[in-house]
Amino acid sequence: MLKGGLVSIKESLAHLKPSEQKVAQYTLDHPEEMVNCSIQKLAKLAKVSEATIVRFAKSMKCKGFQELKLRIAYDLNNRNDTDHSYEEIAADASVHSLIRSVSHNNIQSIKDTLSVLSEEETEKAIKSLCTARKISVFGIGASAVIAEDFKQKLTRIDRWCEAAYGFDAMATVSANLNERDVVLGISNSGQTDDIIRSLRLAKENGATIISLTKFGDNPVSQLADITLYASSLEKSIRSGAMSSRISMLNVVDILYIGIASENYQASIEKLEKTRKAVRQSKL
Numbered sequence: 001m002l003k004g005g006l007v008s009i010k011e012s013l014a015h016l017k018p019s020e021q022k023v024a025q026y027t028l029d030h031p032e033e034m035v036n037c038s039i040q041k042l043a044k045l046a047k048v049s050e051a052t053i054v055r056f057a058k059s060m061k062c063k064g065f066q067e068l069k070l071r072i073a074y075d076l077n078n079r080n081d082t083d084h085s086y087e088e089i090a091a092d093a094s095v096h097s098l099i100r101s102v103s104h105n106n107i108q109s110i111k112d113t114l115s116v117l118s119e120e121e122t123e124k125a126i127k128s129l130c131t132a133r134k135i136s137v138f139g140i141g142a143s144a145v146i147a148e149d150f151k152q153k154l155t156r157i158d159r160w161c162e163a164a165y166g167f168d169a170m171a172t173v174s175a176n177l178n179e180r181d182v183v184l185g186i187s188n189s190g191q192t193d194d195i196i197r198s199l200r201l202a203k204e205n206g207a208t209i210i211s212l213t214k215f216g217d218n219p220v221s222q223l224a225d226i227t228l229y230a231s232s233l234e235k236s237i238r239s240g241a242m243s244s245r246i247s248m249l250n251v252v253d254i255l256y257i258g259i260a261s262e263n264y265q266a267s268i269e270k271l272e273k274t275r276k277a278v279r280q281s282k283l
Contacts, residue, residue, distance in 0.1 A: 005072045006072065007075075007112045007116055007231060008061070009027055009028060009060065010028065011116060011216055012059060012060065012215060013028075015216055016059060020055060020056040020059060022047060022052075023042070023046045031072050031075070032076060033045070034069070034072055035072050035076065037069075039053050039054070053065055056068075059216070059217070061118070102242070105243050106243060106246045109230075109231050109243035109244070109246050110231075110247055110250050113229075113247040116215040116229040117251060118228070118229075121226050121227055121228055122254060122258070123258075125226045125228060125255060125258075126259060128182050128208050128210065128226060129210075129255060129258075129259050130259055132180065133160075133180035133181050134160055134161075134180070134182070136161070136162050136163075136174075136177065136182070136183045136184070136202070136207075137164075138164050138195055139186040140165060140166070140192055140195060142188070142244075142245055143186040143188065143248070144163075144165040146186050146248050147163045147164075147165065148163050149252060150163070150255070150256065151163040153252075153253075154256065156270065156271055156274050157260050157267045157270045159259065167197065171197070171198055171201055174199075174202035174205065175201060176205075177205045177206070177207040178205055178206050178207065179207065181202075182207060182208045183208070184211075184255075185209060185210070185212070185220055186212045186213075187212075187213050187220045188248070190211070190214060190216075190218025190219060190220040191219055191220070192220070196223065199223045200223060209224045209225050209226070210228065211224035211227050211228065212229075212248055213228075213229060214229065214230065214231070214232040215231070215232075232244040232247070
């Protein structure tokens, strides 16, 4: 179960239906009152129907209204861990300020990701990746950096992985996949057209699709068999891409360690073997 609900609501706010946005905004403004409300009372306070409350809970990936309230209550009971504020970076910031602000925002993005990353879905992803014949990872732009990082890590432990960063390459890889293969599609927005088209082709050929996007329903996550989310609450034009990259790299590291741990001793031996090979090449 997801640990928290407030981050999920903030992540999804702009993309919810207008009626659900009313519930979301009321919850963000009055979280203490919300957890003590019945569904009937919340519907009255937010000026929506009871059916809207139910739909909103499902949009937040909850089984029902009670689970949503439990997640909000969790956040309220852990206030020190759920202060989701990001520091704006000024154009004329001092080096001291830059060090503090950038580091704070990166740490916060990882903390917020813990609130939207499902343990159940993460476990499914690791198992699928461990048993895959081929692993393919797709990413464009900043997401390509994350895709390459995942490929490099898996290569070190002798796991077949191919990374593709443009539609032609992704489509070529997708066309040769089958039901024994897994694709990890990375897109912060979840709306990257080339990723969507490539994942659709991979899915048509039977591959298991894992998505890594910001929280909420989006075209990429809707194609996925397994959905993983990372936080992207930082809104600054100058630094937003940094926080989402850090949080997604953290998720990729979790997947990698999960895969390596499945056959721990063999992974350690492979890492040492590749380390020696790299060291010898520099002599």
